[in-house]
Amino acid sequence: MSGEHVAVVDLGYGDAGKGTVVDALCAEREISAVIRFNGGAQAAHNVITEDGRHHTFAQFGSGTLRGVPTHLTRFCVVDPLALAAEAKALGNPFHLLTVDGDALLATPWHRAANQRNRATRRHGTCGMGIGETMAYALRAPDAPRIADTLRPGRLRRRLAAVRDALGDCEFPLDDVVDAFTAFARTVRIVHDDHTDRLLAEGPCVFEGAQGVLLDEWHGWHPHTTWSTTTFDNVAALCPAFRRLGVVRTYTTRHGPGPFVTEAPELDLPEAHNGRDAWQGAFRTGHFDAVAHRYAMEVTGGVDALAVTHLDVPDRCPDLRICPSYRVDGESWDRIVPGPPRDLDYQERIGRRLLRARPESLYRPDDWAAEISDLLNAPVVLESHGPTTRDKRHRAFT
């Protein structure tokens, strides 16, 4: 995949290892930029370099430790407050960051509304106000955007409108304007043609956030994210790219919602994904081939797979693959995608999944080959551990 752009999308519920895959792609060859096309500060992509440097990437791209620039496109929700903290942890690499002026601005009022509204918590929320920001923008054409931080007068008006609509937060308007203005003076804000320029300069990596099974339209409503997690946004930004799907050798889910193969008894310690106040426990289970095949189907397929955590099956002898479910006395091995944007249908799938159990479980000899067969795509990247040294590349065929 030498000169081509690559889009990295998680075929599960997130946490499959997009960060480590993006880092490996950036280590493998010269990448112009890592381009983010969904999500916001709630992303958490762990990267550990060969020299032991570890960072949980949220808004900076996972190539940052290798000096690869990050571009946040208009599809991202940008949280300048969280960004400041993340940047500081990275040594303030603001020279590596560009932000599209049209990207939505997550504010403390969005976050406060998110945290007040407990009903939204089951909507896969992280308490960062991303969903509130998206929801507000859907109904308010003057929702604050990144470019507004360049114009304090307009910024103030638009922030005041958010406050009036969503209720006050702990911070006075003036202080937020001050912080956001400081953001604008530090971060390079660009127009949407910046993506084209990056794409013209050389191969780019599109780094997805969350996973296809959490997609706002394709996930199990309402346990989804306010974000397009498929390749659709990439297709809107880039005419041609390789589609790389990422899966783990086992399935994980952070937060509530259906999870048929969940198996808490498996001994699968998780280094970087602990319990947190907003999402609840990090849940793990057997490899869910049914759900991953559904993800492949709704996202239009992938050109290749990256399989991570291939070192885990050896350490966890009880780990299995689940090729089909049993529900209401029937076998169920294909979740049929519904009509476009039919959330009632997605909710019905979710309810049925809650009743489903693994029908059979088996343990393959060669996990990568088996996953390749099950999902009908070649595996081009195998990850046997957290660092780039633990990655094995195979050529795209």
Add this chain to the structure above:
Amino acid sequence: MGSGRWSTDVYTAAADYRAARGQSAFAYSDGGARTVHPDLDPQGVFMRESRDSDEHPFSTPIAVLFDVTGSMGNVPRVLQTKLPQLLGLLTRKNYAIDPQLMFGAIGDATCDRAPLQIGQFESDNRMDDDLANIVLEGGGGGQKRESYELALYFMARHTILDSMINRGRRGYLFIIGDEMPYPWVKPGEVKAVIGDELPRKIATEDILHELQRKFDVYYILPTAAGWGGDKEVLARWKSLLGQNVLELDDLDAVCETIALTVGLGEDAIDLDEGIADLSDVGSVAGGSVGRALARLPRNPVVRDAPFEITAGPSGNQRL
């Protein structure tokens, strides 16, 4: 997904952003200064001089004035980080012989405390000090107008260029901004800011024509600025400067754009050569520069016979 590990406190964020710019060369401004630094104050200045010397016998004057009002947002900050490279770019590829750079800043004389700041022509990185002392006004009139005409007046009447006197070669003046000039140079403002007694107001067109005898004048409109891409602003400057209005989509490319414009003007390169040079020196700005300069007419500033270098390599160096 789900980190929540990054602090989202407003005060910490504001302080962190300021700290991240802690190395800011706008130390004077960031230190709280709100009036023009004495080194940059045009009041009472007779001439800013670009002189030939034994060390720099063939001076090429290049002035860069940028709008520091609020609509420009972080543009001046980005310029500040980029402009110090300009001398190196110009000299590395011999785009200009003995370049002498001057930096200045444009505000709004109707309401700002620092409507005009003008440094000196320098051949070494003393001009970085001028950059450091520029006050970032951040205000502005909100009328899509700033006092560009006052800057044009100063450059026309208060600069002296040996390149012009000795060799008939104009200097280069780049104005980076996102708004329009006021229609007239007003005697009251000239008196207050520069100190000259003008008998009557001067139309902006007239002062520009006067200035163009001395400088090739370019206007760079960064599309990242507040009025970036604004049709009215573009139309106004095009009516004044024709094709010398450059729309720049990537501020990082500002030095390269200026360097190549000078290289083209000096007939040192053509555009393709210039863009190839940029890639040679590891710049990724070629695309933006190419787009900005694509329609620039190739009219070298040579007024007299073609000019030959006779004194060996330029004495210019970066300290």
